[in-house]
Amino acid sequence: MESSEEHRHIVGYGQLAVVLALLLALTGVTVAVSYIDLGFLNVPAALTIATLKAALVLLFFMHLRYEGPIIRYGFITTVMFLAIMIGFTFWDVAFR
Amino acid sequence: MTTAQSYLEHSSPPGRRGWKAWLLTHDHKRLGLMYLWAILFWFVLAVLLGLLMRTELMGAGRTIMGAETYSSMFTLHGVIMIFFFGIPAIPAIFGNFFLPIQLGADDVFFPRLNLLSWYLFMFGGGFAIFSLFFGDGFPDTGWTFYVPFSISSAGNVSLTVTAAFILGMSSMLTGLNFVTTFHRLRHKGMGLMKIPLFTWSLYATAWVQILATPVIAITFVLVVLERLLAIGLFEPDRGGDPLLYQHLFWMYSHPAVYIIILPAMGVISEIIPVFSRKAIFGYKGIVYSSLAIAIAGSLVWAHHMYTSGMSDVSVFVFSLLTFLVAVPSAVKVFSWVSTMYRGSIAMSPPFFLSLCFIYLFTVGGLTGLVLGAAGTDIHVHDTHFVVAHFHFVMLGGTGFAFFAALHYWWPKMFGVLYRNRPAYVGAVAAAVGFVFHFVPMLILGMQGMPRRYYDYLPQYETGNFLAGFGAYLLVFGLLLMLLNLVLSLRGRRTAPANPWGGTTLEWTVPSPPPVENFTATPEIKDFPYDFSEIVANSKK
Amino acid sequence: MMASTSDTTGIRIGMWIFLYSEIILFGGLFVLYAVYLYEYSELFAQGGKELNRIIGSLNTVVLLASSCTVAASITAIQRGKKGQAMACLAVSIFCGLVFVVNKYFEWGAKIHHDIYPNSATLQDGEPGLNIFFGLYYVITGLHGLHVIIGMVLLTTSLVLVHRGRITASRYAVLENSGLYWHLVDLIWIFVFPLFYLVL
Numbered sequence: 001m002e003s004s005e006e007h008r009h010i011v012g013y014g015q016l017a018v019v020l021a022l023l024l025a026l027t028g029v030t031v032a033v034s035y036i037d038l039g040f041l042n043v044p045a046a047l048t049i050a051t052l053k054a055a056l057v058l059l060f061f062m063h064l065r066y067e068g069p070i071i072r073y074g075f076i077t078t079v080m081f082l083a084i085m086i087g088f089t090f091w092d093v094a095f096r
Numbered sequence: 097m098t099t100a101q102s103y104l105e106h107s108s109p110p111g112r113r114g115w116k117a118w119l120l121t122h123d124h125k126r127l128g129l130m131y132l133w134a135i136l137f138w139f140v141l142a143v144l145l146g147l148l149m150r151t152e153l154m155g156a157g158r159t160i161m162g163a164e165t166y167s168s169m170f171t172l173h174g175v176i177m178i179f180f181f182g183i184p185a186i187p188a189i190f191g192n193f194f195l196p197i198q199l200g201a202d203d204v205f206f207p208r209l210n211l212l213s214w215y216l217f218m219f220g221g222g223f224a225i226f227s228l229f230f231g232d233g234f235p236d237t238g239w240t241f242y243v244p245f246s247i248s249s250a251g252n253v254s255l256t257v258t259a260a261f262i263l264g265m266s267s268m269l270t271g272l273n274f275v276t277t278f279h280r281l282r283h284k285g286m287g288l289m290k291i292p293l294f295t296w297s298l299y300a301t302a303w304v305q306i307l308a309t310p311v312i313a314i315t316f317v318l319v320v321l322e323r324l325l326a327i328g329l330f331e332p333d334r335g336g337d338p339l340l341y342q343h344l345f346w347m348y349s350h351p352a353v354y355i356i357i358l359p360a361m362g363v364i365s366e367i368i369p370v371f372s373r374k375a376i377f378g379y380k381g382i383v384y385s386s387l388a389i390a391i392a393g394s395l396v397w398a399h400h401m402y403t404s405g406m407s408d409v410s411v412f413v414f415s416l417l418t419f420l421v422a423v424p425s426a427v428k429v430f431s432w433v434s435t436m437y438r439g440s441i442a443m444s445p446p447f448f449l450s451l452c453f454i455y456l457f458t459v460g461g462l463t464g465l466v467l468g469a470a471g472t473d474i475h476v477h478d479t480h481f482v483v484a485h486f487h488f489v490m491l492g493g494t495g496f497a498f499f500a501a502l503h504y505w506w507p508k509m510f511g512v513l514y515r516n517r518p519a520y521v522g523a524v525a526a527a528v529g530f531v532f533h534f535v536p537m538l539i540l541g542m543q544g545m546p547r548r549y550y551d552y553l554p555q556y557e558t559g560n561f562l563a564g565f566g567a568y569l570l571v572f573g574l575l576l577m578l579l580n581l582v583l584s585l586r587g588r589r590t591a592p593a594n595p596w597g598g599t600t601l602e603w604t605v606p607s608p609p610p611v612e613n614f615t616a617t618p619e620i621k622d623f624p625y626d627f628s629e630i631v632a633n634s635k636k
Numbered sequence: 637m638m639a640s641t642s643d644t645t646g647i648r649i650g651m652w653i654f655l656y657s658e659i660i661l662f663g664g665l666f667v668l669y670a671v672y673l674y675e676y677s678e679l680f681a682q683g684g685k686e687l688n689r690i691i692g693s694l695n696t697v698v699l700l701a702s703s704c705t706v707a708a709s710i711t712a713i714q715r716g717k718k719g720q721a722m723a724c725l726a727v728s729i730f731c732g733l734v735f736v737v738n739k740y741f742e743w744g745a746k747i748h749h750d751i752y753p754n755s756a757t758l759q760d761g762e763p764g765l766n767i768f769f770g771l772y773y774v775i776t777g778l779h780g781l782h783v784i785i786g787m788v789l790l791t792t793s794l795v796l797v798h799r800g801r802i803t804a805s806r807y808a809v810l811e812n813s814g815l816y817w818h819l820v821d822l823i824w825i826f827v828f829p830l831f832y833l834v835l
């Protein structure tokens with residue numbers, strides 16, 4: 001606990017560049033997909049790509065891959081709470 | 097450092113004197129005391145506001161105030177009791193003071209952030225006072241700030257919700273501090289199942305504070321924006337849905353109920369075993385039920401909205417989920433009662449107040465089932481029944497637990513003993529007054545008397561008179577207990593390190609504790625509620 | 637940032653917890669967005685077409701790049717390369733500035749076309765459009781505020797790196813500012829498709 005700086009994983013420049021390239025590619029994909037009408041899949045498609053991008057930022061730029069269980073489970077709890085906030089509101093909205 | 101130096105005499109960081117030693121302190125114990133005085137001020141103020149309302153209602157017709165004043169009164173009473181007393185009281189005072197000690201740490205993880213939380217609390221309070229005397233007058237919306245009235249009301253709603261926003265930040269940062277402290281500063285020898293139950297309950301609460309508070313923050317931001325810019329996000333003729341405001345509001349404010357009650361349950365879990373001289377029954381059950389309440393409490397918000405025009409499916413689902421919360425709450429009540437069974441009971445003011453808690457909280461919980469069931473709720477919705485129900489939980493529960501905590505930890509915090517007799521008299525008066533106050537309100541509610549009116553039909557007069565009588569007795573009891581405690585500071589009957597025979601770490605250090613909490617490495621027991629040593633010593 | 641302790645993991649835990657609360661803060665607005673998208677899906681699509689996709693895409697690229705350079709600045713400081721770290725931070729701050737300037741022109745153009753909260757066009761138009769643009773202003777406004785706060789944090793870090801207060805052995809402030817900046821990016825990753833690309 002008192003260790004001033006435990007050995008930390010260093011993410012190399014090359015790896016960061018690859019992640020950025022992937023993020024930019026996914027941005028291109030999401031813009032391209034938006035021109036195609038997928039019917040009711042429009043929103044899920046856009047959100048899936050956004051989630052992929054978010055995952056890349058979280059795992060590599062924010063080092064979530066290398067963090068301990070507290071930060072990881074805390075994050076999962078947050079996302080679940082957000083899902084409940086939106087999902088449970090639809091018990092009302094979707095059945096009016 | 098060889099001799100223990102009391103935190104009251106030595107500042108942290110060292111060398112600060114006078115007001116600086118308090119206002120710039122990093123010491124979690126001093127911050128706890130600073131919260132104590134600020135919160136007591138708000139509590140007494142709101143109690144007196146409540147008494148004025150009850151006085152108005154003692155006779156039919158206008159007694160001492162009119163409709164508008166009454167509306168402002170219940171708004172202020174609600175806002176203060178929820179945001180300035182209920183939510184911060186136990187975590188900010190006793191949590192700040194005892195969480196680090198119970199974990200074997202010398203302070204919270206972010207001491208300066210802790211000081212910032214206190215300043216935010218005071219700043220929010222200043223803002224609230226400011227909003228009363230400047231601008232367009234008292235807010236009159238009730239503490240719920242429902243749209244569309246909160247957007248069109250002439251009262252000074254914007255400033256009041258801003259004050260609540262700031263208090264929310266304070267509460268959220270306290271939660272952040274507790275979680276980090278819990279994980280990073282806990283004594284190395286203290287495994288998860290060796291942590292005192294009060295600290296466990298604060299940990300569960302802290303997560304609710306962290307995750308639910310931002311929802312009310314953004315909701316209040318939207319209220320202010322609507323008042324300033326008229327966006328129309330909640331206005332039906334502009335495409336908005338006013339029910340969504342209620343969803344957002346209760347997404348926080350229902351979990352907030354658990355922010356208020358969970359630490360209170362933690363206090364009771366500390367006190368019951370100590371005065372039963374017996375290990376707590378179902379330690380793990382209590383730990384898991386705290387976490388379960390925190391989780392389940394976040395799933396049930398819409399049970400405040402059965403009559404608001406939600407879909408029937410939603411009413412059904414939220415009603416079902418609401419009943420789930422009863423399970424972990426009942427686990428706790430049964431554990432407390434089982435702990436006392438065949439224990440060696442030593443009566444004392446904190447224990448007596450804890451017994452009051454169990455009784456009143458149980459009534460609150462059971463009346464909650466009446467409201468949680470959609471069918472019966474429609475009959476009593478927005479009546480005095482609801483008001484009585486949440487006072488059983490909030491005042492009968494958290495309020496009595498707050499006083500129990502005060503009486504339990506006062507000797508440790510200040511190093512002085514108080515007189516028992518006035519404490520008992522006050523506690524009995526408060527409990528009897530409470531029953532006289534709120535049982536008639538349950539009946540009035542079932543008879544159909546709506547809440548939030550300064551006047552009523554003649555047939556409700558007897559009940560309201562009784563409730564008013566109970567209110568005076570209740571307030572007498574509460575103030576007597578506070579007075580007795582404050583006077584003990586003059587009496588200077590010094591308290592020993594362990595006046596009650598407690599087993600958690602705060603009782604192993606001198607009263608009042610030294611600045612750095614522990615002068616020697618604390619010894620962590622395998623089980624925090626092991627009374628074998630205490631019992632053996634008392635038999636000698 | 638507020639702790640004098642050397643336990644950097646603890647400091648990061650504190651920062652992450654703060655970020656969780658930020659996520660939920662925006663989450664409240666996304667609840668509104670989800671419900672109104674469900675109620676007014678066609679009008680939301682119509683509103684989305686009125687937003688400038690090119691500026692939106694450009695801002696996405698700018699933010700993603702700045703996020704990458706912030707991450708790179710941490711790599712640099714971990715390796716003890718002060719100059720590289722400062723350069724990376726400067727690029728990030730510049731990207732933030734580009735984003736804010738773009739946003740300024742974007743909002744300005746909309747306001748010029750009489751589209752802003754309580755404007756006559758929105759008042760008299762379809763209610764769904766009023767909600768779409770209402771949410772657009774609230775969410776991008778709150779996000780813009782976070783961009784500005786993030787720039788302040790990054791600038792502070794830059795100054796501290798320059799003064800040698802952030803070093804290879806002690807960089808919690810930089811790390812936490814970086815986390816905040818990534819959060820701003822994270823929110824935008826969702827705002828962009830939800831407003832500019834709804835279909």
